Structures are given as structure tokens and as C-alpha cells.
Amino acid sequence: MSKAVTAPPASALSRFWHKWRFHINILLLLVPLGFMPKYFADASLFRGDSGLGERDIGTVQVGPWSLQLAELRNEAPRPDGPAGHMKSFNAALCQACIDEVKATYLRIGKPRSLRAAGVIFFGTPYRMGATLPIPERTKADAELWITLEGWDGSMHQASIPLSQASPATVAWLAQRGAK
Numbered sequence: 001m002s003k004a005v006t007a008p009p010a011s012a013l014s015r016f017w018h019k020w021r022f023h024i025n026i027l028l029l030l031v032p033l034g035f036m037p038k039y040f041a042d043a044s045l046f047r048g049d050s051g052l053g054e055r056d057i058g059t060v061q062v063g064p065w066s067l068q069l070a071e072l073r074n075e076a077p078r079p080d081g082p083a084g085h086m087k088s089f090n091a092a093l094c095q096a097c098i099d100e101v102k103a104t105y106l107r108i109g110k111p112r113s114l115r116a117a118g119v120i121f122f123g124t125p126y127r128m129g130a131t132l133p134i135p136e137r138t139k140a141d142a143e144l145w146i147t148l149e150g151w152d153g154s155m156h157q158a159s160i161p162l163s164q165a166s167p168a169t170v171a172w173l174a175q176r177g178a179k
Contacts, residue, residue, distance in 0.1 A: 063156025065097035076172035
């Protein structure tokens with residue numbers, strides 16, 4: 001019977017790898033586990049299991065209809081390249097007005113006409129989303145205007161103060177004004 005003789009690893013890197021490879025592999029498994037709570041919280045938010053968004057604004061009455069409005073994330077607007085800074089909102093129409101509302105729009109400042117009504121909400125009436133551009137010169141006392149267009153051609157508008165809709169955006173605007 002012959003004995004197999006194994007030679008020790010030649011380089012320092014090879015010795016390090018042979019000694020620590022098990023521990024490094026365990027680390028590769030454990031590091032992603034640290035990010036799992038954030039992943040599951042985001043998945044729950046996007047599925048709608050934890051409500052419309054991180055910060056519920058409340059019910060807004062727009063003419064004969066109403067909708068539930070929420071900020072997707074309770075944070076300052078995010079930069080989106082040449083488009084500027086954007087803020088995401090979610091909405092859900094009331095049960096009675098789902099069949100009557102054709103389109104829902106969101107805008108900072110009063111719209112001049114339906115053609116300038118703002119960004120349109122997309123998705124199902126139970127969970128619609130819109131990404132609103134925040135203009136550079138937005139005042140802290142600005143208003144968020146919601147426009148609902150009915151299938152019968154009617155148009156109803158309502159506004160809420162931006163400070164009520166997104167305090168994080170108002171704080172961000174105040175910080176940018178101080179620069």
C-alpha cells in the first residue's frame with residue numbers, strides 16, 4: 001500500500017484560501033440575510049399588503065367622488081436625471097366611483113386646463129401610482145391638485161397643501177432654498 005503525500009500549499013494566498021475558504025463561504029451566505037428585512041418590507045409595500053404607501057395622506061373629496069391618497073415613500077424627492085426630482089404617490093378610488101372615473105391626474109399648482117392637468121395615475125382603480133416631478137422653484141406653500149375626469153366628460157378638481165401631502169418634500173424644498 002502506498003502512502004499519498006500531499007504537499008503544503010506553495011503561496012501565502014493559497015495557504016490563506018485553504019485555511020479560510022469555509023468561513024468566507026459562510027459569510028457569503030450571511031451577508032444577504034442582513035438585507036432581507038428591507039427586501040420583504042419593500043415587497044410588502046409594492047404588493048399593497050402594508051397599505052397604499054409608507055405615509056397615508058387620507059381621503060380627498062374631489063367633487064362627487066373621493067380617493068385615498070398616500071406617499072409611496074416618506075422621504076425627499078429622488079433625482080431622476082434630466083427629468084429633475086420626482087416624488088411618487090399612490091391612490092385608490094372610492095368603491096362607488098370606480099365605474100364613473102375615466103382618469104386621475106396629479107399636479108403641483110392649479111392646472112390651467114385638462115391638457116395641463118399634470119401626471120396621470122396608472123394602474124387599477126384600487127391601487128394607482130403616479131410619479132410627480134417637483135419643479136425647482138416650488139414654494140413651500142404650494143398646493144397639490146387632483147383632477148378627476150369622468151366618463152361623462154365632467155371634470156372635478158380638489159387641492160391639498162403640499163405640507164399636508166408631503167412634509168418631507170416641504171423640508172427638502174426649505175433645505176434647497178437655504179443653499
